[in-house]
Amino acid sequence: MTRIKGAVVIQTEQCKGCGLCVEACASNVLTMSVNVNSKGYVYSTSLNPELCIGCASCAVVCPDSCISVYRQSVKEERD
Amino acid sequence: MDVREIICEQNKVYSKSKILTDTTLHYCPGCSHGVVHKLIAEVIEELGIQQRTIGVTPVGCGVFAYNYFDIDMVEAAHGRACAVATGINRLAPERVVFTYQGDGDLSAIGTGETIHACNRGESIVVFYINNAIYGMTGGQMAPTTLCGMKTATTPDGRDPKLHGYPYKITEMLAQLEGVCYVTRQTVASAVYIRKAKRAIRRAFENALAGRGLSFVEIVATxxxxxxxxxxxANKWLVENMLPFYPLGDIKSVGE
Structure with missing residues (x-):
């Protein structure tokens, strides 16, 4: 079975913590951090990176363009 | 499989446009301006017109847009972006010229310049960011503020008897002969953003083909x-702004 797996890379220093990406993520991958970056903002971070399907909705809504998205088809054997 | 193995150049599906500089945007967290900047940059990159494009920035929150685009840009006096863009377009017709203006800039102080540039049918693209408020100077009422909407200068809500009615300059401009494409989009969610990008691309294609003025309103937060x-704010926009400012193409001439 082929599955699409995705991954996000977040430039946490550029992030202003608006939370729009967390709202846009349908797979509940993202959450806001507990810590703050050097500007004092909480930042977006991956809570469940294995759930990402690489739809790029988070990156599309990001006003500060701090998210890059990667996607790959992965063959998996069923248990 | 480890997620980190996916992260390599050939699997990249989305990243920051090369047309945007590394300067951190001065906009507030979550501001729609950042999204619209990104869409314009992506379209310029896709069309391969970085060397040919000249942008005209407004007065308002978008005033520092020239710091964020790696293209030639000019700063216009308040409301006069369409007049400056006209001059650039007439002197350098091979260039693609766009203006980037807010509702206070375009539909208040710059109404005259905007209407006459549209009526002359200059081959430029006008981006009109309508967030129903003067964001830069503390959130006063703008001409586009909705009836009943609370702002810094209308703390009890906009009263049409006292403050007049909000107006839709986009529909007004669609009446003019020189305008070839008039559309209203928003950037409140990923779906809307993808549609807005298609509209922005079409507007630039019109400018490249010399069809006339393209006017793209973005209903913003x-x-x-x-x-x-x-x-x-995005939710409020969808529930309150969109019923008054309906989305879609209002005018489209030629293909």
Whole structure:
């Protein structure tokens, strides 16, 4: 079975913590951090990176363009 | 499989446009301006017109847009972006010229310049960011503020008897002969953003083909001015702004 797996890379220093990406993520991958970056903002971070399907909705809504998205088809054997 | 193995250049599906500089945007967290900047940059990159494009920035929150685009840009006096763009377009017709203006700039102080540039049918693209408020100067009422909407200068809500009615300059401009494409889009969610990008691309293609003036209104949020969180502001926009400012193409001439 082929599955699409995705991954996000977040430039946490550029992030202003608006939370729009967390709202846009349908797979509940993202959450806001507990810590703050050097500007004092909480930042977006991956809570469940294995759930990402690489739809790029988070990156599309990001006003500060701090998210890059990667996607790959992965063959998996069923248990 | 480890997620980190996916992260390599050939699997990249989305990243920051090369047309945007590394300067951190001065906009508030969650501001729609950042999204619209990104869409314009992506379209310029896709069309391969970085060397040919000249942008004209407004007065308002978008005033520093020239710091964020790696293209030639000119700063116009308040409301006069369409007049400056006309001059550039007439002197250098091979260039693609766009203006980037807010509702205070384009539909208040710059109404005259905007209407006459549209009526002359200059081959430029006009981006009109309508967030129903003056964001830069503290969230005062703008001409586009909705009836009943609370702002810094209308704390009890906009009263049409006292403050007049909000107006839709986009529909007004669609009546003019020189305008070839008039559309209203928003950037409140990923779906809307993808549609808005198609509209922006079409507007640039019109300018490249010399079809006339393309006018793209983006209904935007000002979460600081509206005193809301970015997520709540997007929701409020969809529920309150879109019924008054309906989305879609209002005029489209030629293909």
């Amino acid at each position: 000002c979460n600081s001015g509206w005193k809301m969180s970015p997520v709540a």
